[in-house]
Amino acid sequence: MTRPFNKVFCIGFNKTGTSSMHRLFTELGLRSFHGYYSHIPVTDPLYRDFDCFSDGDQHDYALLDRTFPGSRFIVTTRRLDDWLVSRIRHVEMRRSLGATGPMRQEYEADPPSALRRWVARRLAYHQAVMAYFAARPGTLLVIDICTGRDAARACARITGFLGVPPREGLELPHENALRPDAPVSGVRGREEVRKEVRAAFHSMGLPPEQHAAVFP
Secondary structure, three states: OOOOOOOOEEEOOOOHHHHHHHHHHHHHOOOOOEOOOOOOOOOOOHHHHEEEEOOOOOOOOOHHHOOOOOOEEEEEEOHHHHHHHHHHHHHHHHHOOOOHHHHHHHHHHHHHHHHHHHHHHHHHHHHHHHHHHOOOOEEEEEEEEOOOOHHHHHHHHHHHHOOOOOOOOOOOOOOOOHHOOOOOOOOOOOHHHHHHHHHHHHOOOOHHHHHOOOOO
């Protein structure tokens, strides 16, 4: 398959539709790796074996850009409040499974402080990404596939950005977003978690318009 790009790197945060991006890449016939790859050295054979990479936290996009020239970068994002709700519920799900990880450890050590750091970290990272790619906007796509989505339009934006012709009937899959908010032991419902997020915003003095901010 002849492609107008080298690799595709999803460099947004986790809980922003990265599972759906992975499925879309696969359905486009691209070899896609879905998992945290930011800690994997760029010399690892993994980068040779796959075309697309998704999931993670903050990535060294400058190093990826230098190492794999001609690549495309995608920042998946979503409403700030929804993102925090999803992250908290992800932590609670991992707790219910007995799984750990940096995000769970950070949140459980001090939930209010963790939320403040997540908000500040996201803002700084998004601003840095925009500054880095400012002179080459054609290599970066910022897209929200989680909020108010038009699946066909989002799919067309992604395939157009990649220069890959969409297959007939291709639609953007919505992996985790389609799962019902069914009760899970130890995992609060979205609306209950949203109350915690609203309280955190209030303590931060974050204006209402920022609660729904998608980017930066």
